[in-house]
Amino acid sequence: MAAYRYVIADVFTDTPLTGNQLAVFTDGRGLDDATMQALALEIGFSETTFVLPPEQGGTARMRIFNPRHEMPFAGHPTLGTAFVLGAPLQLGVIALETGVGIVPVTLERDESGRIVFGRMTQPVPxxxxxxxxxxxxxxxxxxxxxxxxxxxxxxxxxxxxxxxxxxxxxxxxxxxxxxxxxxxxxxxxxxxxxxxxxxxxxxxxxxxxxxxxxxxxxxxxxxxxxxxxxxxxxxxxxxxxxxxxxxxxxxxxxxxxxxxxxxxxxxxxxxxxxxxx
Missing domain, CATH: 3.10.310.10 (Diaminopimelate Epimerase; Chain A, domain 1)
Incomplete structure (x- = not known):
């Protein structure tokens, strides 16, 4: 039995228990599709993300699941995952590989180094x-x-x-x-x-x-x-x-x-x- 760590973030807010909830599994290696889907259903948030090694030159690959199916792209999972990864990686830009290509998220920090804002360049609709x-x-x-x-x-x-x-x-x-x-x-x-x-x-x-x-x-x-x-x-x-x-x-x-x-x-x-x- 393997252990998989996750982080819960509230996204598009700086106040806990507001905004949109997101669960981020920071290392999804070893999880198959069915287990990722089952974990998303177990948690029950609108989306859950799983971080994997990059394949297209990005910082990381991200898979997004809602409780019913996988999604090629979603906004608050992309921003929230960038916040979660940005703290330990200490990068100014987190480039996330999604089902619609690489989505870069530029992170802004205060004088202490804490991330205070993120801006994602979204696919043109x-x-x-x-x-x-x-x-x-x-x-x-x-x-x-x-x-x-x-x-x-x-x-x-x-x-x-x-x-x-x-x-x-x-x-x-x-x-x-x-x-x-x-x-x-x-x-x-x-x-x-x-x-x-x-x-x-x-x-x-x-x-x-x-x-x-x-x-x-x-x-x-x-x-x-x-x-x-x-x-x-x-x-x-x-x-x-x-x-x-x-x-x-x-x-x-x-x-x-x-x-x-x-x-x-x-x-x-x-x-x-x-x-x-």
Missing amino acids: RVEPVEAPEVVLAAVGAERSLLPIELYDNGARHIVVTLEAAELGGLRPDGETIATFGITGVNCVAGAGSSWRSRMFWEHGEDPATGSAAGPIACHLARHGLVGWGEEIVITQGVEMGRPSALHARAEGGEGLIDAVEVGGNAVVVARGEFRV
Whole structure:
């Protein structure tokens, strides 16, 4: 029976017991696919990561599992894993090999050397129209979107719906209908200028901090003229769940084309443990 150590971090927050929970197995060597999936189910967080030796020139390879299946890319697991690895490795950039390629995370430190912020360069998303926007609105309990409803795919799939701020608290998502959209999150956003709020729904509930959606949200707002290209926005999420989070995002581009996407935030380690399997 082998022992596998893990770290639990709360991501997109600097306050323990808020943000989005993540378990990071810092050395996944010796674990097969089935055991990784079983551990992700046992822990029960939205995602769990397993760190492995690099294969493509990155700092490390990372595999991401939710309780049901492996994911090619996700935002808070990428940022959280970089925070966990960055402390012992003492590197300024952690380049994580994911299912959609290498995602670099630049880490910022204070005078004591403690990591205080991380910025990941995300894959540029593909944009697709949503064929039945009225079905999406009905699925979250909204009447209309201020901007066109579109789907963004950066390795994770996210629909973006833009609402008035007063509508966010009253949304009543229908998980059965959302499940018919496939492995897709529905992100309802509201705000102005650099300050935005978001709620993300998927078939099994709500997410407190969705890093893979923050980049597409910045892209969506820039493409439709509500923020400037290159302007950093702060997205508050998880408030209704009692796990507030803050995600910083910006998109570079112009004339409807996306050139680069960056998402940043903080993370805090809250627990360490060991599984014997």
